[in-house]
Amino acid sequence: MTRRAVVVGVGHYLPERVVPNSEFEASLDTSDEWIRSRSGIESRHFAAPDETTSDLAAKAARAALSNAGLQPDDIDAIILATSTADLTFPSAATMVQAALGMTRGFAFDVQAVCAGFVYALSTANAMILSGQANRILVIGAETFSRIMDWTDRGTCVLFGDGAGAIVLERQEGGGTSEDRGILATDLHSDGRFKDLLYVDGGVSTQSTGYLRMQGNQVFRHAVEKLAATAETALEKAGLAAADVDWIVPHQANIRIIQGTARKMGLDMDRVVVTVQVHGNTSAASIPLALSVGSERGQIKRGDVLVTEAIGGGLAWGAVVLRW
Template identity: 85%
Template structure:
C-alpha cells in the first residue's frame, strides 16, 4: 500500500481592515479603474497596528484545525511559508506552535516569496511520505503592507495581508492518479532574475527595505513558467491539463491568471479567483484561495487541483493534488 498526503482540513484568516482602491486615490496619481484594469484587484486587507504575521497564521491554523476536527496535539510539524516573519528569528512557525499550545514535534519557516506555499506543501509532502511526520500543518501568512513603498503606485496598490492553512495527513492509497492527496510536485528557481522582484533591505544589509518590482518583466516570465510547471507536475502524475477540475493559482494579477489558464487550454470557469478581494498576499494567496474555494462550494472531494505560483528569486512551482 502506498501512502499519500491528503488534505483533511483548510482554513484562512483576513485582517479586519478592508482597503478599497479608492483609498489610494487620496495619496497617489491612480484610480480605482486604473488598478482594476491592470490587476483585477478591487480591495485588499491590511493588518492592524501591532498585528503580526504569526497572529494571522495562528488564526488560519485554528480555522484549519477546526475544519479537520483536530487539535494541536494531533499535529507532528508546522511549516509556515512567509517572507514577512515577525522577527529576524525565531521562526514565525515556532511562534504559532507556542500559541497553539503544541509542545512536541517541530516547526520551521520556508522562504520562497510568492511561491512559498508551493515549496512548503512540497516539503510537507516529502516529510510525510518519507515517514518523518504523519500530520503536517502547512501555513502561508504575510504582512506585505509592512514592506510597501507608499509612494510607488506601481507596487503598493497590488499587495495585501492574510493567511491560509491546510492540514496534510498520511493516508493509505492505491498509488494511482485517482488517489486523494498530493500526486506530484515540481519546484524551480533561477537566481539570475533577482532584480525583477526583491526587497532592497534585509538583516545583513541592516535595513528593512521596500519591495521593488519590474512588473512587465515579471509578467513575461510568469505566464510561460506557470503553465510549464503546471504541465510538468501533471505529467509526473500521469495526467494532462484536460484532467484538471480546478486551477488554484497564486493570486497576483488577473491578467497573469487569465494568461496561464489560456496557455493551459482551460476556461476561466475552472479557475478559483480571489485576487479581486485580497490583492496579492504572496505565500498566503494559494491557501486563502483553497479555503475560499471550498467555502464557496467550488472545490469538492475528489476534484483534481493544480496549484501554481511564481515569486521573487525567481522561484516557481506547482503541486497536483486530488481534494
C-alpha cells in the same frame, strides 16, 4: 499500498481592515479604474498595527484544525511559508506552535516569496512520504503592507495581508492518479532574475527595505513559467489538463491568471479567483484561495487541483493534488 499526503482540513484568516482602491486616490496618481484594469484588484486587507504575521497564521491554523476536527497536539509539524516573519529569528512557525499550545513536534519557516506555499507543500509531502511526520500544518501567511513603498503606485496597490492553512495527513493510496492527496510536485528557481522582484533591504544590510518590482518583466516570465510547471507536474501525476477540475493559482494579477489558464487550454470557469478582494498576499494567496474555494462549494472531495506560483528569486513551481 502507497503513502499519500491528503488534505483533511483547510482554513484562513483575513485582517478586519478592508482597503478599497479608492483609498489610494488621495495620495497617489492612480484610480480605481487604473488599478482594476491592470490587476483585477478591487480591495485588499491590511493587518492592524499590533497584528503580526504569526498572529494571522495562528488564526488560520486554528480554522484549519477545526475544519479537520483535530487538536494542536494531533499535529507532528508546522511549516510556515512567509517572507514577512515577525522577527529575524526565531521562526514565525515556532510562534504559531506556542500560540496553538502545541507541546510536541517541530516547526520551521520556508521562504520562497510568492512561491513559498508551493515549496512548503512539497516539503511537507516529502516528510510525510518519508515517514518523518504523519500530520503537518502547512501555512502561508504574510503582512506585505509592512514592506510597501507608499509612493510607488506600481507596487503598493497590488499587495495585501492574510493567511491560509491546510492540514495534511498520511493516508494509504493505491499508487495511482485516482488517489486522494498530493500526486506530484515540480519546483524551480533561477537566481539570475533577482532584480526583477526583491526587497532592497535585509539583516546584513541593516535596513528593512521596500519591495521593488519590474512588473512587465515579471509578467512575461510568469505566464510562460507557470503554465510549463503546471503541465510538468500534471505529466508527473499521469494526468492532463483535461483532467483538471480547478486551477488554484497564486493570486497576483488577473491578467497572469487568465494568461496561464489560456496557455494551458483551460476556461476561466475552472479557475478559483480571489485576487479581486484579497490582492496579492504572496505565500498566503494559494491557501487563502483553497479555503475560500472550499467554503464557496467550488472545490469538492475528489476534485483534481493544480496550484502554481511564481515569486522573487525567481522561484516557481506547481503541485497537483486530489482533494
